[in-house]
Amino acid sequence: MAEFSGIKPWKGAGVWFRRTMVLVPAVLLVILTILLGVRDAAAQQGDVSSVTVLDARIAGDDVRTRFVLDLSSEITPEVSGLADPYRLILDFPAMAFNLPGDVGEKGRGLIAMWRYGVFVAGKSRIVLDVNGPVSVDKMFVLPAVDKQPVRFVLDLVKSNPAEYADFVEKARASRKGDTGQALAKGDRETQSREGERPLIVLDPGHGGIDTGAVGGAGTLEKAVVLDFSSLLKRKLEETGNYQVKLTREDDTFIRLRDRVRLGHDAEADLFISIHADSVRHGKNVVRGATVYTLSDNASDDLAAELAETENMSDIIAGVELHDEPEEVTNILLDLARREARNFSVHFARTLVSELESAVRLIKNPHRSAGFKVLKAHDIPSVLVELGYLSNEHDEKLLVSEEWRERMADAMVEAIEIYFRPQLERLNAKTGQ
Numbered sequence: 001m002a003e004f005s006g007i008k009p010w011k012g013a014g015v016w017f018r019r020t021m022v023l024v025p026a027v028l029l030v031i032l033t034i035l036l037g038v039r040d041a042a043a044q045q046g047d048v049s050s051v052t053v054l055d056a057r058i059a060g061d062d063v064r065t066r067f068v069l070d071l072s073s074e075i076t077p078e079v080s081g082l083a084d085p086y087r088l089i090l091d092f093p094a095m096a097f098n099l100p101g102d103v104g105e106k107g108r109g110l111i112a113m114w115r116y117g118v119f120v121a122g123k124s125r126i127v128l129d130v131n132g133p134v135s136v137d138k139m140f141v142l143p144a145v146d147k148q149p150v151r152f153v154l155d156l157v158k159s160n161p162a163e164y165a166d167f168v169e170k171a172r173a174s175r176k177g178d179t180g181q182a183l184a185k186g187d188r189e190t191q192s193r194e195g196e197r198p199l200i201v202l203d204p205g206h207g208g209i210d211t212g213a214v215g216g217a218g219t220l221e222k223a224v225v226l227d228f229s230s231l232l233k234r235k236l237e238e239t240g241n242y243q244v245k246l247t248r249e250d251d252t253f254i255r256l257r258d259r260v261r262l263g264h265d266a267e268a269d270l271f272i273s274i275h276a277d278s279v280r281h282g283k284n285v286v287r288g289a290t291v292y293t294l295s296d297n298a299s300d301d302l303a304a305e306l307a308e309t310e311n312m313s314d315i316i317a318g319v320e321l322h323d324e325p326e327e328v329t330n331i332l333l334d335l336a337r338r339e340a341r342n343f344s345v346h347f348a349r350t351l352v353s354e355l356e357s358a359v360r361l362i363k364n365p366h367r368s369a370g371f372k373v374l375k376a377h378d379i380p381s382v383l384v385e386l387g388y389l390s391n392e393h394d395e396k397l398l399v400s401e402e403w404r405e406r407m408a409d410a411m412v413e414a415i416e417i418y419f420r421p422q423l424e425r426l427n428a429k430t431g432q
Contacts, residue, residue: 065109080171117209127318133164208253213278215389271381278390287391288362295368303369343380358410
């Protein structure tokens, strides 16, 4: 005890201790009451946030097919459908999925394949790709019994296009609210951004139910691009020169048109969509970073293939597609689009120049195609493929912290070069 010999006792310690011993039980009682109240309220409201999907399977044939989920608790989805292609949509409150990574890749009977994931905050979605029009013959939940989990059962039978269209319309009419990410309506935000630092919107591709590409080692594109976008955002903010927003900050699905609208409504000065795709042909050959800009005609077959894949994101997530008309009827809108495309190309060339000295690039690294996410008519926009998860070497780099640091630093430098004239004018006005 010698090491404590220099410490003098606090005269009020005894009084403080006695008072504390009186208060502690009362405080604990209050805390316990609150916790029990929260538990009871959750039970009354059916707390589904803790529901877990334990297993899933398909049985049957081309005439009748049964889809089964084993669940930890009872829960029932809202069912709707989409055509072209035919899909059945099961919307649940938030659930956890304890399933193998390849589940859903192989279908059976009327179900060609299926997928699952977070759709929006507080909602999970399962999408069944069906081989043609179907009808829901039965849908029910069996309670847990004799060590068997809760079982959700969905029976599908063959239908015809007219009956399926009627089902889709009735489901749409009864559905509450929009199935996509809520966004503010109207034109751009009203506040003026004149004299402010440039605003950059970073768009981590995919998310939620749409995993994007999957590497040979199991790396998910949606996770890789979110991690990288968060790193790039931090590095850009550390310069003190930019405002930076992400279209998503977690594992949430956002429709393509809503990604574009987020950039438009924020009056972004630059929109960068981040991806790490895969290619179906020559997967062991194609590797390296690529920068894409918007074009009505694809620059090559690879660009066309990737644009087709990325533009399928909404279909994968089971979203109704209401594309804006392609026709440009306003000459001012047409001029704005041309100007945005010119600036997009200028930034793309600057970015490629900086990346060349930092990371490996694909041959002819600046390419173009009709990516929907780049179609904001008034924002310079590029899509950056960090690499290709279909290539084992790229996959290793994409999860390497050192490589991501190099890539992010090169992108920051390219952005600095692109905005340098604007930043110099801003600094001159503010006297910095």
